[in-house]
Amino acid sequence: MKLDPSLHKTLLQLATTLRTQNANSAPKTTPEQEAVDKAVAELSRNRDAASAAQMAVDDMENEILRIQSDERKLRRRKKDGQDALGAETDEERRRDLNHDVYTAKSRIADLMSELQEAHNEIHALRNNRDLAQSRVKDTERKVADARAAAEAAAAATPEGEDPAVVIAHLEEKLPSEALAEFHAQRLENGVGAALFNGRSCSGCAMVLPATGISDIRNTPKDEVPQCPECGSYLITDIS
Ligand SMILES: [Zn+2]
Known part of the structure; x- marks a missing residue:
């Protein structure tokens, strides 16, 4: 030639x-890019877990509000019954009112123990949610670190033209x-x-x-x- x-x-x-x-x-993935992909997948799983944990807290808070609202209604019923008893002289009516007051009291007692249980549960659920949220934060940092490492590696090996x-x-x-x-x-x-x-x-x-x-x-x-x-x-x- x-x-x-x-x-x-x-x-x-x-x-x-x-x-x-x-x-x-065939474009090869660098180990740095693999670490980024892994961290991103982990972040997505942890975010799902955190949002499920938050939903469980929300549900339990609604449950507590429901119990408290029922309790208010029953206390009103109990008070109305007691007020009526003070003015009622008819024996049969008094027996019915006494029964109403007794029923309200026993329902209130049930609700109070339900409420106690719900408070215990929401405490555990909030802990669980806080833990899930801190995992999300940790993984966010992990993703940021992995991205920085991948960028540094890419800068160290210039792709050229x-x-x-x-x-x-x-x-x-x-x-x-x-x-x-x-x-x-x-x-x-x-x-x-x-x-x-x-x-x-x-x-x-x-x-x-x-x-x-x-x-x-x-x-x-x-x-x-x-x-x-x-x-x-x-x-x-x-x-
Ligand atoms: Zn040769």
Whole structure:
């Protein structure tokens, strides 16, 4: 292949970029991103749990309000009965009123024990909700930390340009004949062009025989020699 020596490095960059692009074609998730995804899923579960815990507290608060309202009604009934008893002289009416007052008192006693139980329960439910909410806060911090770590990791390994753009840019620099020869070779062995380190071809990793090496060395500067083993165009000078 004829190629101006100043473009040998460009050809190698093109070959390398094409190989890297293929190797990275399936986007890999970084461990940092996996940690973010895990923390986000955990946060979502903890938020569900916290909202269920809050709902249980709300239900129990409504239950307490219901008991208190029933209790007020019964106390009114009891008082009305007692007031009526004070003015009633008829024995039969007095027996009915006494019965009403007794029933109200015993219902009130029941409600008071229901209320006590509800207060105990709401105490436990509120503790449970507070715990669930503090778990949400912990997980929110975890998500924030994981995101910061992922961003730091992404900043430490710059993505660089879109490989397609880099490839197009490199191809523009190369003469069309050389580019066609390179692509033909790349179709054949999947490499196209590779670095020659003076002993072996980095395309096929073969240590070349002495004659092959001297042929490569004797190739004119404006030509690119080929690996006698795999046919890759060998770049000998990347300075
Ligand atoms: Zn080779």
